[in-house]
Amino acid sequence: MVKRSSLWSQRYLAGWAILLQCVGVLSVFLLRVTMSSNKISSLPDIIGSMSQVRSLNFARNCIQVLPQTICDLSFIEELNFLQNKIAKLPSGISHLTRLRSVNFEGNALSTFPSEVCAISSLEEVNFNNNHIEFLPVHISNLKRVQALRLSNNRIPSLPNSICELTELETLTLMGNKLTELPLMFDSLRNLQHRSIDSGLDLFNNEMQMPPRHVCDSGVESVFQYLREIRRTRPVEVNRRKILVFGESGAGKTSMIHAMLNGRSRLALPDEQTHVLEQHMWTVEGERFQVNDFGGQQMYHVTNQLFFTRNAVNVLVFDMNRYGAARYNRDVGDWVQAVTAQVPDAVLLLVGTHSDLCTAAEIQRKREEILATMRQRENTVIEDIKEEIFKLKEALDGKRNGLFAGHNRFAGMSTEELTECHTLLQRRLTSRPVLPQEMIVVSSADSLDGIPLLVHTVLQCTQNPQLFPKTVVPESWADLERQLTESRSGPEHFLTYEQVVRMAGDFGLTEDRLIPALRYLHLVGEILWYEDNVMLKEYVFHKPSDLIDIFKAIFRHDIEDFLTYGNDVFKRVGHMTKQQFRLVKSRFLKGGQMSVGLLRCFLWGVCADHQSLSVVVGLLKKFELCYQLPESEATPGLTGPSSLLFLPWYLSYKEPSNLHKMWPTTVPDNYSQLQVMYQFPSVSPCGLFERMLVRLQRHVIRREDWKDGVVASIRNQTVLLRRTAGDEDCCELNLYVRGEELTAVWTILLLLHTEMTSLLSQWPGVRHQVFLVCSHCTCRGLADPHCFFGEVLDRPRPAGVSRLPCPNADDEEVVDVALVYPPPEALEGVLQEGDLRTALMEAAQQLGRDDWRRTGRVLGLAEADLEEIQHDFQTLREMKFQMLLSWQRKAGEDATLQTLMAALGGQEVGRKDIADSIAAKYFCR
Numbered sequence: 001m002v003k004r005s006s007l008w009s010q011r012y013l014a015g016w017a018i019l020l021q022c023v024g025v026l027s028v029f030l031l032r033v034t035m036s037s038n039k040i041s042s043l044p045d046i047i048g049s050m051s052q053v054r055s056l057n058f059a060r061n062c063i064q065v066l067p068q069t070i071c072d073l074s075f076i077e078e079l080n081f082l083q084n085k086i087a088k089l090p091s092g093i094s095h096l097t098r099l100r101s102v103n104f105e106g107n108a109l110s111t112f113p114s115e116v117c118a119i120s121s122l123e124e125v126n127f128n129n130n131h132i133e134f135l136p137v138h139i140s141n142l143k144r145v146q147a148l149r150l151s152n153n154r155i156p157s158l159p160n161s162i163c164e165l166t167e168l169e170t171l172t173l174m175g176n177k178l179t180e181l182p183l184m185f186d187s188l189r190n191l192q193h194r195s196i197d198s199g200l201d202l203f204n205n206e207m208q209m210p211p212r213h214v215c216d217s218g219v220e221s222v223f224q225y226l227r228e229i230r231r232t233r234p235v236e237v238n239r240r241k242i243l244v245f246g247e248s249g250a251g252k253t254s255m256i257h258a259m260l261n262g263r264s265r266l267a268l269p270d271e272q273t274h275v276l277e278q279h280m281w282t283v284e285g286e287r288f289q290v291n292d293f294g295g296q297q298m299y300h301v302t303n304q305l306f307f308t309r310n311a312v313n314v315l316v317f318d319m320n321r322y323g324a325a326r327y328n329r330d331v332g333d334w335v336q337a338v339t340a341q342v343p344d345a346v347l348l349l350v351g352t353h354s355d356l357c358t359a360a361e362i363q364r365k366r367e368e369i370l371a372t373m374r375q376r377e378n379t380v381i382e383d384i385k386e387e388i389f390k391l392k393e394a395l396d397g398k399r400n401g402l403f404a405g406h407n408r409f410a411g412m413s414t415e416e417l418t419e420c421h422t423l424l425q426r427r428l429t430s431r432p433v434l435p436q437e438m439i440v441v442s443s444a445d446s447l448d449g450i451p452l453l454v455h456t457v458l459q460c461t462q463n464p465q466l467f468p469k470t471v472v473p474e475s476w477a478d479l480e481r482q483l484t485e486s487r488s489g490p491e492h493f494l495t496y497e498q499v500v501r502m503a504g505d506f507g508l509t510e511d512r513l514i515p516a517l518r519y520l521h522l523v524g525e526i527l528w529y530e531d532n533v534m535l536k537e538y539v540f541h542k543p544s545d546l547i548d549i550f551k552a553i554f555r556h557d558i559e560d561f562l563t564y565g566n567d568v569f570k571r572v573g574h575m576t577k578q579q580f581r582l583v584k585s586r587f588l589k590g591g592q593m594s595v596g597l598l599r600c601f602l603w604g605v606c607a608d609h610q611s612l613s614v615v616v617g618l619l620k621k622f623e624l625c626y627q628l629p630e631s632e633a634t635p636g637l638t639g640p641s642s643l644l645f646l647p648w649y650l651s652y653k654e655p656s657n658l659h660k661m662w663p664t665t666v667p668d669n670y671s672q673l674q675v676m677y678q679f680p681s682v683s684p685c686g687l688f689e690r691m692l693v694r695l696q697r698h699v700i701r702r703e704d705w706k707d708g709v710v711a712s713i714r715n716q717t718v719l720l721r722r723t724a725g726d727e728d729c730c731e732l733n734l735y736v737r738g739e740e741l742t743a744v745w746t747i748l749l750l751l752h753t754e755m756t757s758l759l760s761q762w763p764g765v766r767h768q769v770f771l772v773c774s775h776c777t778c779r780g781l782a783d784p785h786c787f788f789g790e791v792l793d794r795p796r797p798a799g800v801s802r803l804p805c806p807n808a809d810d811e812e813v814v815d816v817a818l819v820y821p822p823p824e825a826l827e828g829v830l831q832e833g834d835l836r837t838a839l840m841e842a843a844q845q846l847g848r849d850d851w852r853r854t855g856r857v858l859g860l861a862e863a864d865l866e867e868i869q870h871d872f873q874t875l876r877e878m879k880f881q882m883l884l885s886w887q888r889k890a891g892e893d894a895t896l897q898t899l900m901a902a903l904g905g906q907e908v909g910r911k912d913i914a915d916s917i918a919a920k921y922f923c924r
């Protein structure tokens with residue numbers, strides 16, 4: 001029998017001799033040749049005699065030159081020379097007219113081989129990771145190409161003719177030197193396909209047109225931008241920001257004063273900055289917004305809302321106070337905080353109070369800090385490289401059918417591995433721009449170092465690589481100007497309708513207005529939350545008003561503010577002294593705030609009814625508070641019964657009866673699963689509190705304290721806890737217990753999904769996820785084995801029922817059901833079906849008389865109800881459509897709790913339905 005394919009991938013195959021022998025005999029008959037991961041340095045001419053061959057795979061060798069005879073392989077469809085050393089392709093390659101795929105990723109090509117452009121049969125072209133500096137115009141001949149991969153080259157521009165490749169579904173251009181896209185780029189409609197691997201990748205270029213914010217928002221945004229540019233014209237805008245942050249008392253406010261005014265005015269010791277002060281600064285014809293952040297702990301969470309790209313980040317610390325033990329507090333934690341959100345942030349480091357330090361002291365501290373900073377960054381880079389190495393090992397293992405070793409990538413599919421690889425590569429390329437030097441200043445009379453600081457900031461902002469120009473359509477710039485001008489009016493916000501009218505006045509129709517608003521929101525000029533049913537009706541054109549709102553609610557001087565002597569509690573809150581005491585204690589211990597108390601806090605900022613409900617909407621949107629439905633809340637002392645909870649103010653200690661709610665040992669017949677989220681040094685500021693807020697979507701009963709919560713979700717008990725782990729790390733542990741293991745898995749995965757989506761908001765945060773071995777926990781081991789968190793996304797391996805417990809020295813085994821989630825649980829999380837099912841059940845139980853009442857309580861307008869009654873024939877359908885209509889309208893606020901509160905409230909009076917939902921979906 002004729003051997004029809006050949007596979008020699010073992011690494012020991014080093015020389016040509018064996019290959020020659022094998023090929024010599026079989027060459028004529030071979031269809032596929034795979035000789036990846038060897039040490040082959042050249043191919044013999046005889047390769048041209050493999051006249052039937054369809055596919056050559058010589059990935060990961062050290063081939064420098066391809067023989068001309070390769071061009072004789074007239075049936076060849078696929079060439080894979082990934083990771084070799086090829087600098088040039090043979091000219092005759094254009095004769096291979098059946099070629100569908102070429103992969104020369106990771107070679108040494110310096111131009112896009114023009115011969116390739118002649119092969120119109122090509123569907124996939126991969127030239128990632130070469131040194132290509134130029135794309136030929138006749139690339140447009142590749143009419144069938146669907147995937148064109150050109151990441152990590154040196155391409156400065158794309159030829160207009162690329163717009164003719166209308167079959168393109170994937171175009172990767174990450175890590176080049178592009179500044180703009182051709183104006184007709186939106187002809188490449190197929191880039192909008194939504195499969196995992198398709199799309200456009202422009203990450204890590206120097207994009208000006210469209211600017212990076214637009215590029216990062218996806219193909220659709222890029223296309224809308226280009227269409228708008230064509231309709232109007234491109235204009236350049238300048239919106240560079242300077243963010244000044246660091247510990248309280250570092251000297252930020254004093255330094256900014258010296259910078260902006262050229263003279264000294266040291267802040268008084270009690271003049272601490274409250275949340276944030278913004279200043280406009282014009283210097284050498286450039287205009288900047290300077291942000292002076294309050295350094296107090298309380299403001300760390302609000303600071304995060306203002307960290308942004310397009311900013312020079314000035315990290316300030318008091319050099320006189322600094323000592324090695326303060327590195328994290330003064331420097332390290334701040335670098336982490338900013339890079340958690342903006343991984344490639346540009347950082348300057350400024351030491352103040354130089355007038356109080358000796359030259360020797362300055363020199364010593366300077367060297368120490370810069371060295372520590374560099375060393376930490378190197379550790380991170382090494383860690384990422386090691387991850388990439390392990391991942392490649394797993395990939396190689398997969399390709400060669402070998403076991404991939406025990407690492408977190410073992411068992412992943414090739415697609416998952418490739419996706420992980422892209423993510424890690426991004427992490428490696430988007431590193432912070434750390435300071436090479438430290439700027440030493442005194443904001444006291446001498447103003448030493450201040451001119452150098454101003455010079456460095458300017459130099460930094462004028463660096464086009466760090467801060468590329470921003471070009472936007474003229475209509476977007478016009479809208480921005482109009483919105484800025486309307487800031488002088490008294491309103492805290494504009495309604496969306498007002499903005500539509502404003503834009504209409506200069507010809508910007510609503511469909512074109514939306515991308516413009518999206519962009520202005522992304523760059524922080526306005527706030528507009530189009531995904532929130534209530535907030536999308538408002539455009540917050542004065543982001544500084546938001547600062548005033550935060551100032552009113554987040555206060556480092558809260559104890560001073562909350563005194564009965566403060567008139568507002570009597571005048572506005574109408575509280576007696578006794579009531580006030582109770583309200584104060586509930587707030588300071590449990591973070592509990594009635595809307596009436598909120599009105600007192602916001603007095604003088606905005607206190608009318610509409611503004612208050614918008615503020616509550618904003619606080620919920622930022623996940624700074626959660627709200628209890630009215631029927632759940634204890635009637636407030638000072639106003640509407642609805643209660644807000646701000647976990648930032650929680651100070652309760654662990655409840656003394658915790659052991660009753662959460663016995664130390666897992667009760668008999670119960671299963672427990674535990675996921676651990678581990679962070680080196682600190683967890684992202686606010687992660688835990690925001691998770692407490694998110695939990696409210698799912699729970700009805702809960703007990704919160706400063707570092708934990710016990711809650712009931714659908715008959716399962718959940719414990720979430722924040723602890724300081726070993727060796728300077730921080731841990732969040734999520735435990736779920738219940739009688740039925742599948743149900744336990746479902747809740748665990750539900751909350752894990754919430755946590756993962758929350759964590760994605762800190763893209764620069766390093767963390768690890770583990771599933772703690774339930775078997776070890778049951779045996780009471782102090783140091784249980786931790787499975788890599790990736791198992792949580794993995795289906796159970798077929799045919800395996802037990803795994804050896806890696807921590808046990810004897811022959812202990814762990815049930816595979818405690819390590820891999822059952823398929824039902826994975827589906828349970830994805831389906832989000834509960835609400836829909838509950839709606840159907842509730843609709844069935846509602847009567848002829850109460851469905852319209854329920855609709856009204858849920859906030860539907862009379863006209864909506866009329867329409868439903870008119871449009872749907874049967875009562876059953878009307879009831880269900882009413883609930884669906886509410887769900888569409890209320891968006892993420894359409895929760896089971898809200899529905900239950902409405903049904904069980906006085907107006908509808910169907911507590912029986914509310915109870916049946918509770919019995920089915922919640923633990924009572």
Ligand SMILES: Nc1nc2c(ncn2[C@@H]2O[C@H](COP(=O)(O)OP(=O)(O)OP(=O)(O)O)[C@@H](O)[C@H]2O)c(=O)[nH]1
Nearest residue numbers: 248249250251252253254266267272273295353443
């Ligand atoms: N001698 C001397 N004192 C300084 C210098 N810079 C600031 N100070 C003093 O240090 C204290 C803190 O300065 P601030 O400018 O308020 O510090 P900050 O970083 O803005 O503090 P927060 O607003 O609380 O975050 C004040 O008492 C200043 O007078 C300096 O360069 N030399």
Ligand SMILES: [Mg+2]
Nearest residue numbers: 252253272273
């Ligand atoms: Mg200050």
